[in-house]
Each structure stands twice: as structure tokens, then as C-alpha cells.
Amino acid sequence: MTTIIEPKAPKPEQFTDASAAVARLEELYEQATTFLCDKFSDSMSGDTPTERFRAYYPEIRIRTASYAHVDSRLSFGHVSEPGTHATTVTRPDLFRSYLTQQIALLIKNHNQPVTIGLSDTPIPVHFAVANNPDLVVPHQGAAGFTLRDVFDVPDLTTTNDDIVNGVYELENDVGPLALFTAQRIDYSLARLAHYTATDPSHFQNHVLFTNYQFYVSEFENYAREQLADPDSGYTSFVSTGNVEISDPKTAIEQPLKLPQMPTYHLKREDGSGITLVNIGVGPSNAKTATDHIAVLRPHAWLMVGHCAGLRNTQALGDFVLAHAYLREDKVLDDDLPVWVPIPPLAEVQVALEQAVAEVTELEGYELKRIMRTGTVASVDNRNWELRDQSGPVQRLSQSRAIALDMESATIAANGYRFRVPYGTLLCVSDKPLHGELKLPGMASSFYTTQVSRHLAIGIRAMEHLRGMPLERLHSRKLRSFDETAFL
Numbered sequence: 001m002t003t004i005i006e007p008k009a010p011k012p013e014q015f016t017d018a019s020a021a022v023a024r025l026e027e028l029y030e031q032a033t034t035f036l037c038d039k040f041s042d043s044m045s046g047d048t049p050t051e052r053f054r055a056y057y058p059e060i061r062i063r064t065a066s067y068a069h070v071d072s073r074l075s076f077g078h079v080s081e082p083g084t085h086a087t088t089v090t091r092p093d094l095f096r097s098y099l100t101q102q103i104a105l106l107i108k109n110h111n112q113p114v115t116i117g118l119s120d121t122p123i124p125v126h127f128a129v130a131n132n133p134d135l136v137v138p139h140q141g142a143a144g145f146t147l148r149d150v151f152d153v154p155d156l157t158t159t160n161d162d163i164v165n166g167v168y169e170l171e172n173d174v175g176p177l178a179l180f181t182a183q184r185i186d187y188s189l190a191r192l193a194h195y196t197a198t199d200p201s202h203f204q205n206h207v208l209f210t211n212y213q214f215y216v217s218e219f220e221n222y223a224r225e226q227l228a229d230p231d232s233g234y235t236s237f238v239s240t241g242n243v244e245i246s247d248p249k250t251a252i253e254q255p256l257k258l259p260q261m262p263t264y265h266l267k268r269e270d271g272s273g274i275t276l277v278n279i280g281v282g283p284s285n286a287k288t289a290t291d292h293i294a295v296l297r298p299h300a301w302l303m304v305g306h307c308a309g310l311r312n313t314q315a316l317g318d319f320v321l322a323h324a325y326l327r328e329d330k331v332l333d334d335d336l337p338v339w340v341p342i343p344p345l346a347e348v349q350v351a352l353e354q355a356v357a358e359v360t361e362l363e364g365y366e367l368k369r370i371m372r373t374g375t376v377a378s379v380d381n382r383n384w385e386l387r388d389q390s391g392p393v394q395r396l397s398q399s400r401a402i403a404l405d406m407e408s409a410t411i412a413a414n415g416y417r418f419r420v421p422y423g424t425l426l427c428v429s430d431k432p433l434h435g436e437l438k439l440p441g442m443a444s445s446f447y448t449t450q451v452s453r454h455l456a457i458g459i460r461a462m463e464h465l466r467g468m469p470l471e472r473l474h475s476r477k478l479r480s481f482d483e484t485a486f487l
Contacts, residue, residue, distance in 0.1 A: 002149075003051045007035040012061075012117025018104035021060070024116040025092040025099065028058035032118075036128035037135060040151065048145045054152060055128070057182040059119035060103065061086040061174075062485075064110050075476040076487040077105030085175045085485065088119045088182035090127070091189065094201055097271065098297055102178075102486045119182075121158075125151035127186040159183045164294075164418055165335055166480060178486035179419065180295050188292035195288065196263035196277065197240040197255070204265055204273035205298050206462040208455075209289065211281055211305040211407055216264060218455045219276045223266045224248040234273060238265040261289055272299075272466050274459060279407060283329035283380050286410035294418035297487055299473060300348065300465045301415060302423045304458035307376065307405040309428035310396055316431070317450045319371040319457075321352055322424035325409035326377035326399040332410060336417050342409070343416075347473055348423035348465065355460035356425070359453060374402035376424060378409030403428065419478045419487070425461070427454045 009028060015021035032055035039053040063084045079085050092099060103114055125147070129135040137147070147153060161184070162168040163176045180188075189200045223237040227248040236246045240262050241255050261280065267273045277293070279285045290301070307320060314320075323344040356371050357363055377396055396404065408424040415422025427450055465473060474487060 005039070005051045005053050007031055007055055009118050012115050014113040014115050015103075016107055016113045018100045018107060021103050021114055021116050022092055022096055022099045025058045025060070025089050026096070028116070028118060029090065029092050032056060032058070032123055033128040033131075036123060036125055036151070037132050040125055040129055040137075041135060043145070043150060049150050052150055054122050056118045057088040057090060057121045057123055058092070059086055059088050059117055059121075060099075060177060061115040061117070062106055062110065062112055062177065063115075064112055066110075074105070074109075074471050075474055075479045075483070077102065077485060078109040079106075079175070079177070079485045080482050083175055084173065085177040086119075087177035087484075087486065088121050090123075090182035090186050091131075094189075095297075098487075106485055121182065122152035124154040124183070124186070126154055127183075127190070130186070130190060154183065154187065159187050161335065163484065176484050179484050185295045188295040191288075191292045192296075195259060195261045195292070197242075197259035198238055198263050198265065199242055200296060202238045202242070202244075202265040202267065202275075203263075203293065203296050203298070204267060204275045205271050205300075206273070206466060207275045207277060207293060207298050207301040208458050208462065209277050209279050209286070209301060209303045209305070209407070209411055210455075211279060211405075212451075213258075213262065213278055214451045215276065215304070215455050216262060216278060218452050219264055219266070220252070222455070222459065223264075226266065233268050234266050235269055236267045238267065240264070261285065274462050282406050283331045283378060283410040286329075286407040287331045287414060290411055290414035290418070290420075294414065294420055298420055299470065300421040300423070300462065301411065302348070302352070302425065302458055302461060303408045303411045304425055304454055305405060305407060305427075306429035307403040307408075307426035309403055309431045310377075311372070311402050312431075314372065314402070314428050314431065315370075316428055317370075318428045319356055319454075320376060320403040320424075320426040320428065321349065321356075321371055321373045322376040322403075322408055322412070322426070323349065323373050324375040325412055325424075326375055326395070326401050327409045327413060328395075329378045329380050329406065329410045331380070332413050332417070336413050340413075340416075342412050343477055345421055345423065345475055345477070347468060347475065348421055348461075351461045351464035352423055352425050352457070354464060355457045358460055359457045372402050375400050376408050376426065377401040377404045378406055379404060380406065416478060419474070421465070421473055421475065421478070423461070425454075425457060 035055050043049045064082045126137045164179050192200045226232040226234040238244045239252045262278045264276045279289045325342050412422045
């Protein structure tokens with residue numbers, strides 16, 4: 001039997017101070033990943049190892065024995081019933097503020113300490129070395145030994161969305177404390193770095209999604225204006241490739257090849273800035289982006305893209321504020337059945353409507369003239385217009401849809417699934433049912449006049465949401481019967 005070598009670690013310890021608890025998490029995680037990195041480096045440069053090396057994720061655990069009533073205004077910060085609840089933790093340095101806040105609420109609401117120790121979940125070597133630029137895990141067969149014989153590797157059988165999908169089965173009568181396990185988070189952090197070409201540490205708590213690169217230059221212009229204003233609260237701007245500037249006059253060299261989902265971050269010290277993600281076209285991209293960004297626990301995400309207007313009374317450049325979604329995107333059907341309603345969130349809806357009014361300087365019927373509120377349909381076929389019209393057009397009419405795109409329903413549904421406040425404000429860029437197609441000349445004129453205003457509205461809405469208390473923004477309507485304590 002192969003000998004398993006593990007780092008020595010302190011015994012589990014109880015904490016009533018959240019900051020001290022997070023400090024211990026960081027200590028345990030640093031010890032474990034340093035051990036794995038050192039052993040991996042030695043194994044790659046020395047003789048074929050004869051032992052197996054293993055280290056474990058740290059863990060937060062709490063045990064409660066009372067049904068005592070907690071502050072019902074909060075949708076998070078407390079377990080739903082007595083018992084033992086736990087979660088594994090990765091990158092406590094990245095999630096320091098979040099973990100401190102969530103642990104503090106848990107201790108306060110239940111008047112019980114949390115226990116910090118090691119879990120029984122091994123850290124895959126790929127994730128342990130991910131933050132060490134000097135180490136790269138080779139492809140299978142490239143090393144002089146079989147990697148999985150010496151180190152633990154990612155295990156997709158335990159990296160899943162069972163908790164968020166509500167199909168999690170208790171193990172040893174221990175309930176989940178958070179929506180994501182450490183391995184699931186590590187998996188998404190790696191995917192984010194790959195798809196966006198920016199480090200997850202740059203992501204801000206307010207995320208704008210768009211489906212056109214035209215919005216990027218406008219976002220960069222806005223970022224430079226904010227950096228030039230010492231009172232704006234913004235500290236830096238990050239472009240793809242982790243290029244970060246704090247001086248608005250600093251030029252940014254564009255990469256020769258953009259990543260699949262170019263992402264840009266206008267940062268604030270407390271993480272309350274704005275991230276813009278160009279997800280491109282299609283529900284699959286929308287799901288991929290939100291699947292991974294969700295582990296960062298943003299406070300809100302909004303879709304600010306283009307759509308087809310379905311009503312003759314709409315004009316190019318008009319806005320559509322979604323209050324319902326016809327989900328024909330199909331990519332989430334296995335995770336969130338189509339019979340699950342995706343409700344509009346009052347706080348987000350109001351913020352978006354206020355933002356439109358403020359940016360356009362319109363109100364009353366004049367505001368209503370350029371902005372319609374209604375159902376947005378999302379489909380998975382970009383050329384839906386070329387099919388037999390009797391099917392899709394009839395469904396669109398029966399659903400009372402006023403706009404159609406390919407991403408909004410996916411982003412909203414994943415927001416609902418991941419308990420992230422969501423909203424959609426689209427801009428009508430064509431009207432295929434009425435002969436106004438998106439052709440090159442028309443598109444250029446439209447983009448020149450509308451993108452700047454549309455983006456400004458999305459940013460203004462985020463500023464409104466940033467000013468809301470978390471307990472108001474993170475609505476209870478996003479939480480299930482038996483919910484995790486962590487947001």
C-alpha cells in the first residue's frame with residue numbers, strides 16, 4: 001500500500017470572532033497549498049515519487065440545537081433548522097470580506113461559535129498550483145509518472161450544482177452551509193481566468209453583460225472619465241490580460257487575440273465597482289459566463305444587450321425592460337425546469353426604470369414612449385426568422401412577448417438559480433417581423449447613436465443598486481424553503 005504523506009495541521013478550533021476565523025482559514029489553506037506546490041515541484045524535478053501526497057481544504061462548521069427565531073428580514077446569515085452545517089473553503093484570501101461577513105452573521109444570529117479545521121476533501125494539485133506562476137501541471141502522459149497515482153486531481157463526480165439545484169443529499173447528517181463547495185469554486189475560478197483573460201480577483205460585485213464589443217470602448221471611455229475624477233470612488237481599470245491602469249491617460253495595448261468572453265473591470269477598493277462582460281451571442285455563452293461568475297457571489301448582474309422588437313409600435317433605439325421571460329433557450333432545462341417562474345425583482349426593476357429616466361431626462365408618457373415593459377423571449381436559434389413563421393410567431397404572440405434575444409432569459413434564470421439579483425434592459429436594434437433587418441449601414445448608425453446612452457443607463461442602475469442595503473437587494477424571493485446560511 002502506498003504511503004500517504006500529509007502536512008501537519010492544528011486541531012479544529014472554535015471561534016467567536018469572524019476575522020480570527022477567516023485568518024485561521026487562510027493559514028490552513030496556505031499551509032496545504034504550499035505543501036502540495038513544494039511536493040509537486042520536487043516530483044517534477046527529481047526521481048519518480050514512491051509516496052502519495054495529499055492535503056485538504058479547510059472547513060467551516062457550526063452546530064445549532066435551537067429553533068430560536070432569527071431576524072426574519074434577512075434572507076441569509078442563519079441556518080434553516082438545528083443540526084450540523086458545514087462547507088469547504090478555497091481561496092480565503094480572495095473571499096476574505098465575504099467570509100468575514102457571512103461568519104459574523106452566523107455567530108451573531110445563532111449565538112454559537114464556528115469551528116475551523118480541515119475537511120476530508122482533498123485539494124486537487126491542479127488547483128493548488130493555479131496561483132503559482134512558476135508551476136504548471138503537465139498534460140496526461142507528459143510527466144515522468146502517472147499524476148493521479150501521486151496527487152489528487154479534479155473529481156467531477158463531486159464537483160456539481162446539487163446544492164443550488166436543490167437535489168443535494170445529506171452526508172452523515174451534515175447540511176450544506178454554502179451554495180458551492182471548494183472544488184466547485186476552484187473549477188469556476190480556473191474557467192473564469194481562461195474565458196475572460198482576467199484574474200477572478202478583479203471581478204467586482206456589480207456585473208453588466210452585453211452581447212456586443214461596441215460597448216467595450218464606451219465602457220473604457222467612461223472608466224477613464226471616472227479615474228480622472230478623484231471623487232468618483234473608482235481606483236483602477238482592468239482590461240483583458242490583467243492590464244491595470246489608475247492613470248486615465250495611460251494607453252492600453254489591445255491583445256492580438258481576444259478571449260472568448262472579453263471582460264473589463266472598473267474597480268473600487270471595496271469591490272463595489274462594475275465589471276463588464278461581453279458574452280457574445282447565444283444562450284450557451286450566457287450560461288457559461290454566469291455558471292462561473294456566480295461563485296464570486298456578486299450582488300447583482302444585468303443584461304444590457306440588443307434585441308429584436310416584436311411590436312410595430314416600437315422604434316429602433318427603444319428600450320425594453322423585461323418583467324417576464326419566455327424561455328426557449330433550452331440550455332438550463334435540466335437544471336431549472338421551464339415551469340419554474342422567473343419573477344421580476346422590484347428593487348432591480350425600479351433601479352433600471354429610474355436610470356432610464358435620469359439618462360434620457362424623460363418622464364411620464366414621454367418615458368413610456370421609448371421604453372416598454374413586458375415579456376422577453378430568448379431562443380437558441382439566431383436565424384429563427386427563416387423558419388416556418390406559424391410556429392414561433394404564434395408562441396411569441398401568445399406569450400405577449402415584446403422583444404426577442406438569445407441571452408436574457410438564460411442570465412435571468414441563472415440569476416434565480418444561483419440567488420444573484422438579476423435584471424434586463426435591452427435596446428431594439430431591428431424589427432424582423434416588420435421588415436427592419438439589421439443590415440450593415442443601419443447597424444453602424446444605430447451603434448453610433450445608441451450604445452453610449454444604453455451603457456450609461458446600465459451603469460446608473462448599478463449605482464442605484466450599490467446604494468441599497470444587502471438585506472433589501474438580496475430578496476427572500478430568491479431563497480428556497482431549506483436554504484443555506486451563506487449568501
